[in-house]
Amino acid sequence: MTSRCRGCGLPKPIGKKLIWTSRGEVYPRHPGGERLLFLDASWARALAQHLKKANAEDLLQRLRGLRREHTKRKAKESIGRWAGFLLRRRVTGGHILQEILNELTFYGYGKLKIKEFKPRKLFRVKAIHAYDDFFLPSDLWGLWEGTQNVTSTMLLEKEEEGSYVLVLRTKEKVGEIHEALRKQNKRRELPPPVKEDEVISLCPKCHRPIYPGRMSWVKDKGILVDESTGRRFIVTPVASWALVFSTLKEEGPQILDSFKEELANSNRSHAGPGLGKDIKAFYRDYFLSLPFLGWGKPVRVARKPFVVEAELLGTPFPEILAADMRGRFGALEREDWTVEVKTAKDGRQRFLMGPSWDGPWTSLGAANIPPSHPGILLP
Numbered sequence: 073m074t075s076r077c078r079g080c081g082l083p084k085p086i087g088k089k090l091i092w093t094s095r096g097e098v099y100p101r102h103p104g105g106e107r108l109l110f111l112d113a114s115w116a117r118a119l120a121q122h123l124k125k126a127n128a129e130d131l132l133q134r135l136r137g138l139r140r141e142h143t144k145r146k147a148k149e150s151i152g153r154w155a156g157f158l159l160r161r162r163v164t165g166g167h168i169l170q171e172i173l174n175e176l177t178f179y180g181y182g183k184l185k186i187k188e189f190k191p192r193k194l195f196r197v198k199a200i201h202a203y204d205d206f207f208l209p210s211d212l213w214g215l216w217e218g219t220q221n222v223t224s225t226m227l228l229e230k231e232e233e234g235s236y237v238l239v240l241r242t243k244e245k246v247g248e249i250h251e252a253l254r255k256q257n258k259r260r261e262l263p264p265p266v267k268e269d270e271v272i273s274l275c276p277k278c279h280r281p282i283y284p285g286r287m288s289w290v291k292d293k294g295i296l297v298d299e300s301t302g303r304r305f306i307v308t309p310v311a312s313w314a315l316v317f318s319t320l321k322e323e324g325p326q327i328l329d330s331f332k333e334e335l336a337n338s339n340r341s342h343a344g345p346g347l348g349k350d351i352k353a354f355y356r357d358y359f360l361s362l363p364f365l366g367w368g369k370p371v372r373v374a375r376k377p378f379v380v381e382a383e384l385l386g387t388p389f390p391e392i393l394a395a396d397m398r399g400r401f402g403a404l405e406r407e408d409w410t411v412e413v414k415t416a417k418d419g420r421q422r423f424l425m426g427p428s429w430d431g432p433w434t435s436l437g438a439a440n441i442p443p444s445h446p447g448i449l450l451p
């Protein structure tokens with residue numbers, strides 16, 4: 073059993089690893105770490121399935137390549153000269169890589185165990201309870217190539233659902249590891265931690281944003297799950313998903329649209345557990361969970377006749393979040409819903425939601441509703 077904070081119930085290891093900021097962002101607690109977010113693992117799987125179904129083989133390969141390159145670069149940047157030296161030794165290298173995989177287990181990626189490691193030659197990893205079999209293998213591929221400074225081939229041997237062995241064999245050694253490390257990353261500062269304000273309420277004991285559900289970390293399986301809804305999460309770099317979504321927007325917009333459609337529909341049909349609550353609590357919990365999950369900060373939320381209006385700050389993928397809202401709130405209000413997103417000049421994103429109508433929202437006068445004072449206001 074993982075111990076939990078006695079104030080808010082958050083598993084203590086999660087609280088210790090991560091830092092939350094007042095802008096609704098999440099970072100790892102080491103200097104220079106990339107921005108992270110809690111991503112619903114089923115979304116990653118659904119996205120990969122849509123790509124496979126669309127027979128978009130080129131796009132699949134391109135996305136895999138992008139993720140691989142991104143992780144490779146990040147891995148090169150983050151290992152120090154000394155670690156680079158140790159990584160070439162069979163025993164220490166295996167230990168360091170297993171430690172990195174344990175970190176991924178912590179972030180909900182599944183259980184990852186090294187089966188074979190020959191420095192700069194061969195890497196065999198077994199994944200159990202893996203969150204997916206497309207993005208995770210691409211990232212592990214990049215991790216291996218980045219830490220060993222090699223180019224490899226990748227083979228995935230499927231065993232059963234969520235379980236596979238990944239085999240990475242070196243085709244070419246790119247150079248000595250330390251050559252790649254000349255550009256050491258400077259020690260950047262940690263972001264300022266979260267402060268209590270009119271939107272974000274903090275746990276009085278651990279001073280972290282309160283998550284309205286019950287987050288659990290199943291350590292031996294590498295699973296992060298909200299027990300109250302059954303949603304499985306991974307904690308994952310925003311930048312690596314930004315690559316995926318921006319590439320899809322340009323090169324496979326219809327795949328992205330069908331993914332968003334499925335997301336909304338599956339939310340509609342799985343919204344059941346939350347619907348026992350009253351509507352006001354449902355909206356409040358939804359928006360208050362965003363800063364914890366790293367999906368930005370709600371500045372203002374108002375539910376008015378025909379429209380729910382939300383202003384968020386710093387949401388990484390507003391269109392994906394809009395699809396999520398469309399399904400959830402549509403099920404809650406028992407209506408077919410539409411959600412429109414607009415990004416203002418100051419970077420705030422404005423979500424306008426309501427029952428489907430013909431014509432734009434502005435024709436309902438929604439855009440002319442005067443802003444009320446800040447805070448989460450629900451009638």
Ligand SMILES: [Zn+2]
Nearest residue numbers: 077080275278
């Ligand atoms: Zn707490």
